[in-house]
Amino acid sequence: GQNIDQPTEMTATEGAIVQINCTYQTSGFNGLFWYQQHAGEAPTFLSYNVLDGLEEKGRFSSFLSRSKVYSYLLLKELQMKDSASYLCAVMDSNYQLIWGAGTKLIIKP
Amino acid sequence: GAVVSQHPSWVICKSGTSVKIECRSLDFQATTMFWYRQFPKQSLMLMATSNEGSKATYEQGVEKDKFLINHASLTLSTLTVTSAHPEDSSFYICSARPGGEWETQYFGPGTRLLVL
Numbered sequence: 305g306q307n308i309d310q311p312t313e314m315t316a317t318e319g320a321i322v323q324i325n326c327t328y329q330t331s332g333f334n335g336l337f338w339y340q341q342h343a344g345e346a347p348t349f350l351s352y353n354v355l356d357g358l359e360e361k362g363r364f365s366s367f368l369s370r371s372k373v374y375s376y377l378l379l380k381e382l383q384m385k386d387s388a389s390y391l392c393a394v395m396d397s398n399y400q401l402i403w404g405a406g407t408k409l410i411i412k413p
Numbered sequence: 414g415a416v417v418s419q420h421p422s423w424v425i426c427k428s429g430t431s432v433k434i435e436c437r438s439l440d441f442q443a444t445t446m447f448w449y450r451q452f453p454k455q456s457l458m459l460m461a462t463s464n465e466g467s468k469a470t471y472e473q474g475v476e477k478d479k480f481l482i483n484h485a486s487l488t489l490s491t492l493t494v495t496s497a498h499p500e501d502s503s504f505y506i507c508s509a510r511p512g513g514e515w516e517t518q519y520f521g522p523g524t525r526l527l528v529l
Contacts, residue, residue, distance in 0.1 A: 335516050346506050346523040347457070352516060391456060399515045401447075405456040 306330045308404035310392050315410045316382055324377045324390050324407045332397020338366050338377045339391040341406065347391055350377070379409075387411045415441050417509045419521035426497055427529055433493045434524045436507030442487035443509035447518065448480075451504045463490050487512075497528040 307329045316322040328336070335354040339347035351359055353368035353375060365378040377390055389406040396402055416439040426432050436446055445464050449457040461477075463469040463484035471477045481493040490509075494501055504525050508518040 344504075344523075344525070346520045348520070354516070395516060400459065400462070401518065403456045403458075 306394075306396065306402045308392055308394060308402055310390075310404045310407045312405070313408045313410065315412060316379075318382055318384060318411055318413050320382050321378065321380050322382060322409065324379075324392075324409070326375045326377070326392035326404060328373050328375070328392070328394045328402070328404075330394045330396045330402050333370065334395040334397065334399055336366075336368055336375050337393045337395070337401065338364075338375075339393065341389045341391055343388075350390075382411050384411050384413070415439075415509075415511065415519045417443075417507065417519045417521040419505075419507055419524050421524060422522060423525050423527075425527045425529065428498050429496055431493055431495045432497055432526060433491055434505055434507075434526075436490045436492070436509065436521050438488045438509040438511075438519070441509075441511045441519075443490075444487065444512040445510040446484055446490040447508045447510070448482060448490075448492050449506045449508070451506060451523075457506065460492075494526065497526070499528045502526055502528045 310326045338350040341347040351366035358367045363380045368375045389408050391406045392404040393401045418437045420435045448460045451457050460475045461469045461471045463482050465484050465487050469482040484490040504523050506523040507521045
């Protein structure tokens with residue numbers, strides 16, 4: 305079956321750096337996505353990786369290793385507003401998104 | 414950027430009634446729209462995929478007679494929850510994919526349904 309694994313919850317301090325890992329097992333691969341979801345809201349797109357390597361976008365970076373079926377989302381200079389759930393999703397061979405359960409990130413002052 | 418709207422954003426209804434949720438792509442044509450459901454503290458669960466002008470493809474375990482999906486135009490898809498029951502209370506989210514952009518999905522803001 306298809307499966308996305310990511311930690312359930314993480315805690316970090318304001319101003320610090322946090323890395324959220326994601327491993328996947330899917331039927332085919334057409335890219336990996338990271339979304340941010342605040343409570344009660346729909347997901348918002350953060351990043352898309354289809355080739356190995358690091359994609360940097362401001363305070364957020366996303367890394368992909370297809371050989372290790374692994375990705376991480378790196379958040380720098382954490383702000384209180386970054387408290388949210390972070391969803392890892394892989395697009396399979398049918399161009400459907402397979403979603404992880406999300407990682408709830410708690411930022412403490 | 415591309416915008417997807419959903420209406421209503423909140424709905425409360427009595428058990429046994431039907432509820433229709435609209436999903437619109439405001440500034441692009443969506444050949445494919447997706448309907449998701451999300452229960453508290455859980456991830457998104459794909460319910461069905463709809464392509465304009467054809468029948469929706471439902472995921473395993475989703476009753477197509479209960480969750481009616483219509484994608485009559487390139488900018489509008491509707492989800493009707495028929496004979497809603499309290500267990501149907503959830504957060505329903507649609508997303509829309511522009512034609513030819515396989516890797517792209519734009520999400521609507523979601524509709525929260527509470528069935529009493």
